[in-house]
Amino acid sequence: MKKKKQPITTAMLARLGILGALALVLSFLETVLLPDLPLLPPGTKLGLSNVVTMLTCSLFGAVPALYITALKVLFALITRGMTAAMMSGAGGVLATLGMILLLRTGQRVFSYFGVGVLCAVLHNAGQLFCACLLTGSVYLLHYGKYLLLFAIFTGSLTGLMLNVVMPRLRQAEGNSQFAICNSQSRDER
Amino acid sequence: MKADKTMRIKAGDVVLVAVLLLCCAALFLAPHLKKQPGGLTAQLIVDGEVRETVVLSSLDGEVTRTVNGCTVVFSPNDARFESADCPDGLCVKQGRLKAAGDTAVCLPNRVVVTLIADGESTDGGKVDAVAY
Numbered sequence: 093m094k095k096k097k098q099p100i101t102t103a104m105l106a107r108l109g110i111l112g113a114l115a116l117v118l119s120f121l122e123t124v125l126l127p128d129l130p131l132l133p134p135g136t137k138l139g140l141s142n143v144v145t146m147l148t149c150s151l152f153g154a155v156p157a158l159y160i161t162a163l164k165v166l167f168a169l170i171t172r173g174m175t176a177a178m179m180s181g182a183g184g185v186l187a188t189l190g191m192i193l194l195l196r197t198g199q200r201v202f203s204y205f206g207v208g209v210l211c212a213v214l215h216n217a218g219q220l221f222c223a224c225l226l227t228g229s230v231y232l233l234h235y236g237k238y239l240l241l242f243a244i245f246t247g248s249l250t251g252l253m254l255n256v257v258m259p260r261l262r263q264a265e266g267n268s269q270f271a272i273c274n275s276q277s278r279d280e281r
Numbered sequence: 282m283k284a285d286k287t288m289r290i291k292a293g294d295v296v297l298v299a300v301l302l303l304c305c306a307a308l309f310l311a312p313h314l315k316k317q318p319g320g321l322t323a324q325l326i327v328d329g330e331v332r333e334t335v336v337l338s339s340l341d342g343e344v345t346r347t348v349n350g351c352t353v354v355f356s357p358n359d360a361r362f363e364s365a366d367c368p369d370g371l372c373v374k375q376g377r378l379k380a381a382g383d384t385a386v387c388l389p390n391r392v393v394v395t396l397i398a399d400g401e402s403t404d405g406g407k408v409d410a411v412a413y
Contacts, residue, residue, distance in 0.1 A: 172368075173389075175388055175389050179388075198293060200291070201291060201292065201293030202291055202293040202294055202297070203288045203289065203290055203291045203294055204288060205290050205291075205294040205298075206290075206291070206293050206294035206297045206298070209294070209297060209298055209301065210297060213301060223386065223388055226388060226391065227326070227328075227329060227386060227388065227391050227392075227393050228326075228328065228329020228330075228391075229326050229329060229386075229393045229395070231326070231384045231393060231395040232384060232386060232393070234382050234383075234384050234395075235384060235386075236308065237305060237308035237309055240301065240304065240305045240308065241305050241309075244298060244301050244302060244305065248298070251294075254288075255287055255288040255289075255290070256286075256287050256288075258288060259286045259287060259288055260286055263286070
């Protein structure tokens, strides 16, 4: 996994741009796709853009994954204001850190399924803490059980998606000129 | 890398999900173990401070309060956000609060409405509710 320290290459910059755009579009799309069902706790989302972060983390490493997260926070700040940015940041950074840790150390024990679930739970936990700080009320923690249940569900969804996609992506990389991973990241496997 | 393309679920995944589901079940069941008798008290918390405490059972009809752009209605049986000027309106969608512990929040306006059983601590949850 160790490699020489080098500035971001043009190719990497382009990939991060595409992946970042994908993350933003997905996080917008899921607000459209998921209607306000009475059963769901309000404010919950599928966390589809987490797929992109996990994919980035797995293919390119920790720092690019944090770039994507930072981009999402910035996007939330511009489009939805300070409160949304803080919520996005608290959840996103915690989830990304957990993901980095699991993908680095736990590849034998966990598949993307487990990583996805843990990320979703951490994401919601971060947001809940942020919400508690913003309102100054610990009564919000009562809401945590609904968020936990929902996170297990959405995390399974995104995780299983990656379980299916990642091996195929890595295979495609070997025989396609449109591969999104280069030889450098292939060494990291 | 030929056969068996899809990555298998591993042992760690199963353990992790099982543990989380157990935690979840425990959180859902815990409030049912200790049933509090008596009526309900609603707290209106603004910017982290308890602005008003309303003993719901002592109300005759509905009482309306407007703070930070949120309109909150208290009635003898429940409390709810009637309307709010925030863009998402999530506080209104949280619906009616009916049992002790139920909480609705308007994050942008920093308004929280929470129900507690009569006789519980009324300090805005700063100490007691940490046990959650």
